[in-house]
Amino acid sequence: MAAAARCGFVTSIGYQDSKLGMEINGLLHFNQFSSSSLACFPSQARFFRNGLKIKRKIRSISLNPKCQVVDEIGSRASSLSALEILKTSAADRYTKESSSLLVIGINFRTTPVEIREKLSIPEAQWPQAISELCGLHHIDEAAILSTCNRMEIYVVALSQHRGVKEVTEWMSKKSGVPTSELCQHRFLLYNKDATRHLFEVSSGLDSLVLGEGQILAQVKQVVNSGQGVPGFGRKIGGMFKHAITAGKRVRTETSISTGSVSVSSAAVELAQLKLPQSSYATARVLVVGAGKMGKLVIKHLVAKGCMKMVVVNRTEDRVAAIKEEFKDVEIVYKSLPEMFTCAAEADVVFTCTASDAPLFLKKHVQTLPPVCPDVGGHRLFVDISVPRNVESSVSDLETARVYNVDDLKEVVAATKVDRLQKAAEAQGIIWEEVTKFEAWKDSLETVPTIKKLRAYAERIRASELDNCMSKMGNDLSKSQKKAINDMSMGIVNKLLHGPMEHLRCGGTDNRSLGEILENMHALNRIFGLDTEISVLEEKIRSKMEKRQK
Structure with a gap:
């Protein structure tokens, strides 16, 4: 909130005392939002609506319970000092605030690949990242979803505003990207909006290629990587498991994935678009990397009629498995040290490795011999890795053309209208799954009270039972003692049944x-x-x- 807005707010409710006004301003600032937090909302419709809600809450004291403190001061100003108000607010700061589910992220819509690659976190580092995030003061649970098109951090924050601040600062420290720059690109979603976003991601509705299937496997891997990791807690784990269910339902009950393309297939189609049609069958192809993405590239190359290619990988075992699957295709394995020799003989180079540093630098590529004019006179580099495998300055060379994941939008735009119609069908399923998850999550809020109430009743029951038994002496048989004990438990259970039912939220009432x-x-x-x-x-x-x- 800007200083002018804060002063206007206080003046509008009739405070003339400057010292009291300053302290109230401090109270509002302490309990609500800063100008930096409001400035960080992106321009998407949903995010913009959230920003408007926040601004409206700040402007209207009737909409914000915390601001009601200020409204009450008018009648109590003479008897209650601002310092006492501040103390009361500090004491209630957490008792009035429940934990929040948040997602703080960047994706292909909000952030260019140059920044995404700096924020990318390899899968092997997810458990360590979760531990670091949960070591922050206001973060209780966490999960990382990092792919070529997004890096999203899901957390349970003990304080919403402070949680966002701590995670953003952690992201900045981890990546080297200044906080101010992160705020320009990040998006923030809270509670139900965060849940819905993850379910849309898992269903392929938030992908560059609408309906693509690989993201569901990546969401599953978040759960697999989080198993046994302190910090991958009940709420976060439950949200990701419900997201997997939503993703499966969307793909089973709609046709959104029928004939869908992935990032890998879009990369192959992009290469075809950039090659002269006459050279489709003769272009020499090199694939660097034989992991999940590399295998998909090979699969789509074969589907497009490419029957010969060279594959460079650190080890031969993965390439051997791919050769076994595509027995009719000539796949030649080469080791990593032979990469530049292979590139010198290739017209099209696909790169899809998990390397943190570029494999092809400008100084290396400019020494490669030119390609045949029949394939356009330029060597094509199609880089679908994040971080990128091909140095961006390679595109400055006359002999090379470089395309990365952000360039795939040209390919997927053609099928987008049809897929948007199918996505509308999926939204109904997603809403059902969000409702189920929210009911499950909400029921967790009452678990501590349920446990405390049962423990309270058990203490009374046990105490009264002991008193009763001591008065009845030692003449009771085991069966009689058991009958009395069972009766006391039955009375407690029947008395607690009503209150317990009114504490449970199963989504069915x-x-x-x-x-x-x-x-x-x-x-x-x-x-x-x-x-x-x-x-x-x-x-x-x-x-x-x-x-x-």
Whole structure:
């Protein structure tokens, strides 16, 4: 919130005392949003709507419970100092705030590949990244989804605003990209919007190639990599598992994936577009990398009629397996040290490795012999790796043309209209799965109260049972003691049945989350189940103490 806006806000509710106004401004700033957080929302429609909601909340004291503190000061200003108000706010800071699901990310829509490659995190480093994120003060759970087209961090934040700030600073430190630049490209989504986004990603609706199937396997790998990793907790893990279910349903119940193209097939089609049609069958092809992406490139090259190619890889075993699958195709294996020799004899070079550094530098490519004029006179480099395998300056050479994942939009645009119609069918399925997940997640909010209420009842039952048994002496048989014990448990279970049912949210009844949480707070008050320090504040304090040791 800008300084002028804050001053206008205070003046509008009738505060003339400058010192009190300054302290109230501090309270609003402390509890709500900063100008930097508002400036970081991207231009997409959904993100823009979220930004408008936030601005409206700041402008209207009736829409924001935290701002009601300011509204009440008008009648109490003479008896309650601003300092006391600030203290009260600090004490309630976490008790009034529940944890939030957030996604802080960049993708091919918001961020060019030059920045995406700096933020990319290899799959092998995901567990370490989760541990580092959960070491931050306000992050309780985390997951990483990093592909050639996106790098998204999903977290459960104990404080929404502080969580965003900490993750953004971590991303900056990890990648070397300044925070200010990250804020220009990142997108932020909260709670249900974050869930829906992940379900759309898993379903292929947020992909460069609408409906592509590889992203579902990548979402599954997030779950596999997170197994046993502290920080890949119940909420995050549950969200990703529900996302996999949504992705499977969309592909099973709609035709969005029928004839769909992947990044790899789009790369092959792009190369065909850039080659003279007469040279399709004669162009010499080199594929660098035989992993998942490399294998898909080879598969689509074969589908397009390419029956001979050279494959460079660190080891031969993967290439041997590919040769076994495509027995009618001449696939020649070459080791990595032979890469430049192979490139000198190739007209089209596909690169798809996990290398952190470019494999083809300008100084190397400019020494390669020119290609035959029949294939256009330029050596084509189609680089679908992130980080990129081909140095960007290679495109400055007259003898080379370089294309990366951001250039694939030209290929996929032709089928986009048809796929958008199919995507509309998928949205209904996604909404159903989001509703199911939200009901499951909401039910977790009441679990601590359920446990505390049952423990409270059990303590009373056990105490009264002991009193009863001591008064009845030692003449009771085992069966009689068991009957009395069972009776006491039956009474407690029947008494608790009603309250427990009103704390559960399974998505099959008409109770709203607000009603269930209201029941939870009522039971906490009635039975004195609340602790002096909220769970959220206790977690944050514990994190801080650990880091100080």
